[in-house]
Amino acid sequence: MGRKFFVGGNWKCNGTTEEVKKIITVLNDAHVPSGDVVDVVVSPPFVFLPLVLSLLRSDFHVAAQNCWVRKGGAFTGEVSAEMLANLGVPWVIIGHSERRLILNESSAFIGDKVAYALSQGLKVIACVGETLEQRESGSTIDVVSAQTKAIADKISSWDNVVLAYEPVWAIGTGKVATPAQAQEVHAELRKWLHNNVSAEVAESVRIIYGGSVNGSNCKELAGQPDLDGFLVGGASLKPEFVDIINSAL
Template sequence: MPKGYDFISDSPPMYRQSRHTTFEHDSHTALAKLHTFTVDDLPPHKWRNHMYEFEAWLQAEMLKPNAQVSTDLTQFSARFGGILRDWWISLGEYIQALFIQIPDFNQALYLLYDEFCRLPHLYEDQFRYHRQTTIGRKFFVGGNWKCNGTNEEVKKIVNVLNEGQVPSQDVVEVAISPPFVFLPVVKDLLRPDFHVAAQNCWVKKGGAFTGEVSAEMLLNLGIPWVILGHSERRLILNESNELVGDKVKYALSQGLKVIACVGETLEQREAGSTMDVVASQTKAIAERVSDWSNIVLAYEPVWAIGTGKVATPAQAQEVHSELRKWLHANTSPEVAATTRIIYGGSLNGANCKELAAQPDVDGFLVGGASLKPEFIDIIKSAEVKKNA
């Protein structure tokens, strides 16, 4: 397309007339099919990038003979797979219908250019909502050791972690969460590019609270992260949504970073109330917190924790996507775009890569596998996101 080209004044008279003309059914149908491929189906950065790529391709094609355009489109579309491949097939159907209806090839190209240059703008709200893509949300991997380990076992695990070859800190952020009694030794021995996290902390300043550990104590030890609201504490120790929300608020106010856990039971999932449950748990945090920059949200379906069952990539992506939409509607578009939502539940070295490839899965909170050498493989799955 020549620089400075204006569709209204510079296009042929027949084109200016046809842009307001009703299409034949076939081109309408093909165009409607194309419009079903929205950012809900395709990672938004890919949708936007390929729309602009198509725009540039189409500009160049307008200067070529008809036969060459057909060959070029075949070669261009063959590079893609999955939803993109389906999108290009639909694009081909639309082009065929359009060219049959409008014999003037240049006029048809101008109309096609006009139609597809509009698409990114039709979805501008979604693009703003997704303006920081998975590339902008650094992959996060937490290792929750729970109530496991002896002094010697801890040293062996730390040694394995220290020797592991993992992606650099600009690709993945790692936090290791041992039991309270091992926090000092792990912090002293662990490699400097890994953080240390506590598994819980008290809801207010320390005092006459036997058995509790305060946020101030963790900070005094140099511990930057804490896990709050884990399902085992919610279900076994009866921690309510409100208590978890209060804990998150206080921990953040003292300077800790928080891995806040949400997730549904099997009964709740089978009843179809998954999103009601996780939304309610997230709401209790959102009502008390305005700055989400130091929160990682961990979706851990209770039915998948320690059971050997794992949410399918599609199931994990569905909940993560819905959580992000909830944040968009109830906090802000920026919080939704920038907050990392990680997955946990029977994660291992065999299933981590497929889960990591999901556009709204920003990392993992790992239980049993974090005590094993395969935890290194799980950390390495961050490369999947980097190369997406």
């Protein structure tokens, strides 16, 4: 379909300075496809962003794990999109399930955050996904469609958005959606975009999968026609992240 593969590494709340330097060394030494084949983005905690920006190879990119919903100011503990842009951080993850479920961020709030980040020149990895209870009740498609609609309602262009489908029940649990399960949801999300945004957006937007992706299961998942890459958690802290990047080939 012509969509460039995308691999993001979400380091979550992990790492020390020395550990981060070791990860960067592995990535900098890795033999991986060129930027014409795959976009590689790593997402360290806020405190390591300047370090990673200074050390990471130039063909890989950096994302923040979150940003505030409007211009900075009296919002203690938050980081604004303007700050990230000023640092030279090109990407930000918004709407990760851990922020939805643990920090009670609503879909409407996430839609606002995506829109504001885009307005400040950032590119966005926007996350959607269902819980185990929602999957078992048969409401997966309704849930991810509603989460996607909350984003679509607030933005006018999808050019700088990557949509990440992350089934909550597969994040950090070792459980992985089967290739068929992942493909089904990705295809339904693309259908939703076709019917509710435009055929052009549905064709061009990259929809990536996240949820216990590792070096062993990435190749089969990558072979699904509507799966355009990965948002990787724990494995992005390990050398096998290179194998996941190479699944683009």
